[in-house]
Amino acid sequence: MQSRFFANPEAILGTLARLFAAEGAAREVAVLTYSSPELVETNYDNWNGGTTTYSLYLHVPLNLYPQLQEGMGLIEQAILDKAQIFLDQFPSDHLTQVKIVPAVVEDPQWREKAAAWLTGSKTSNQGCVRSNNVAPLTVDGLLFRSQAEIHLYRALKACGVSCAPLAVFVRGGESYRRIEPDFFIVHSGISMVVEVDGDTVHQETPAEAHARTTMLQHEGVHIERIQSSDCESPQKAKAAAQKLLAAIEKLKAAR
Known part of the structure; x- marks a missing residue:
């Protein structure tokens, strides 16, 4: 059988x-x-x-x-x-x-797209090379690791917030460091890293997450962490984005 x-x-x-x-x-x-x-x-x-x-x-x-x-x-x-x-x-x-x-994908425009790639018009510095935590989803030509991240990206975009999903930050010197935060936001003069926690692609402990983001935190970047469940739908992601904007306004007022 x-x-x-x-x-x-x-x-x-x-x-x-x-x-x-x-x-x-x-x-x-x-x-x-x-x-x-x-x-x-x-x-x-x-x-x-x-x-x-x-x-x-x-x-x-x-x-x-x-x-x-x-x-x-x-x-x-x-x-x-x-x-x-x-x-x-x-x-x-x-x-x-x-x-x-x-996967083999039929694309009648593959030659035009390949030519555009050769000119560098599709170059991206997104964090797509960490093979232990891949980014399998794409929206607007950008890579994402989870649907929750996509919902948050769209919510931030709708709010007119400048953000960089999976941006790569490198620090040289005596000890090389490379990190790829889920989002880097610049708004109202405030720089903020947002990490989405709690799904199958975000398995760090709080201590590990803190150690990973300290290179930016020590430079004055504010760190915010939200749960993946808070962005599991477009409506929830919109509310999460509003909370992030409120946090930015408080940071701005405290200057």
Whole structure:
């Protein structure tokens, strides 16, 4: 009897994503969440009632694939290993490999877009190279790590606030530091970093988050942290944006 996984992998892939989320494995969660799975039968042996082997191809969006280059083999192996939890009870069906591949997208304008890239018109300094915390979502040509971030971005944009999602800050000197805050806001003469906490892609402890943002905080940048649940809908994100603006006004008045 063919296992449920090989008949319809979607439910088990969703369960795998939740298991990885419990471990804080953001890369594996992103791959499982945003990929399109394809099961390919790679071999059949009719000995002992028949044994079938499969390969699982996970077609990921083009903006996500480059972020997985570092450690891609480890991600594939982690997904393969955890899938065995569900497959060991089906000795006639075997999953022998997991491969992450870029999704093929038909785009009649790809030549024009490639030419624009060559001129540098699409260059971005967004934080898209930290492979341990990928940014799989895009809006307005910008990268985001969660839907909550997108809701907050749109709310800030609607309020006329200047903001930089996933901006990269680098400090040299004796000890090199690089951080990628979720948002950097400049409004009414106040500089503020906003971190969105509490979903599967934001797994830092408060102490870790504090240590990461001190390089900006010590330079006078104000740090605000909001819960992902406060931005889980456009309406909630609008309220969160208003609270951030109120905090900025208080900081401005206290000068």
